[in-house]
Amino acid sequence: MLAYIVRRVAYGMLVVLGVLFFLFLLFFAVADPDDIARKALGEKVDAEIIEQWKINHNYHKPLWPSIDRPKDNLLVDHFARMLSFDFGRSDADDSVISERIKKGVGPSLALTVPMFLLGLFFGVLLALFVAFFRETYIDRMGVFLAVLGMSVSILLYIIGVQYLVGKLLHWFPISGFDPSPQVIWRFLALPVLVGLIKGIGGDVRFYRTVFVEEIYRDYVRTARAKGCSEGRIMIRHVLRNAMIPILTQVVVAIPFLFTGALLLESFFGIPGLGSMTFDAIDGNDFSVLRTMVYIGSLLFIAGQIVTDITYTLVDPRVRLE
Secondary structure, three states, X not given: OHHHHHHHHHHHHHHHHHHHHHHHHHHHHOOOHHHHHHHHHOOOOOHHHHHHHHHHOOOOOOOOOOOOOOOOOHHXXXXXXXXXXXXXXXXXXXXXXXXXXXXXXXXXXXXXXXXXXXXXXXXXXXXXXXXXXXXXXXXXXXXXXXXXXXXXXXXXXXXXXXXXXXXXXXXXXXXXXXXXXXXXXXXXXXXXXXXXXXHHHHHHHXXXXXXXXXXXXXXXXXXXXXXXXXXXXXXXXHHHHOHHHHHHHHHHHOHHHOOOOHHHHHHHOOOOHHHXXXXXXXXXXXXXXHHHHHHHHHHHHHHHHHHHHHHXXXXXXXXXX
């Protein structure tokens, strides 16, 4: 297993280097440093101010390495900064990006972790329920509602929940965030509810498909022939043997809990990493966008490696070689 993990980590590092080179092409070869400066300062700013801004943000160097300057260029500086996690300063407000990330991780996790855990619990539970009543009107209605929930835009959920629960009923605040343990749940209730409603349809449909496939396996027929009840079969046999596809979706999603929920944080005023990314898109903050894309790729690669390792924990037949 150790050799397999080392090999996967090595492949992952190659993918990271490829992502970094793609980011360089996307943010520097396509968008000229002068254009980045004008978007940060304004179109009518003087050339001297643009040059000084480029020097302050380290954009004054040539794009590509040359014989006389093999290291003093934007390509080498880009790789050195990203690989050493020295993300520099924001193009928009000159704030230190690493400090903003540290401040935003907490609010993002406060939103995404309960939303993820509740979604996993209710998704598996409802999927087991509709799979238990497979090929009945309950199953058909469950699939219909799941598809309907997936088809509605999250913006409609946000506006509807804010208007109904926040404005008409006045149960929870519409926007804002307070990290105090006594009141934080009030600010997270609405975004968690919206995220749960939006994501539950896809989860139920996916898990139901997995459970129904397992129901028609030979071992389930054998369990029925031995007199096992249908409920015991669903819990002890079907759920247990369906853990690999469930685990794949769960473990891959866990790293992205740290990057936050972009739309939910923005509309509900939660100062997390998702809101930070949304503000960077809105303000043409290329340095923050580059950093968040890079962090997202690292988390995705780590999630893939952890997923492969956890396969051996739920299925002893899996061998990593």
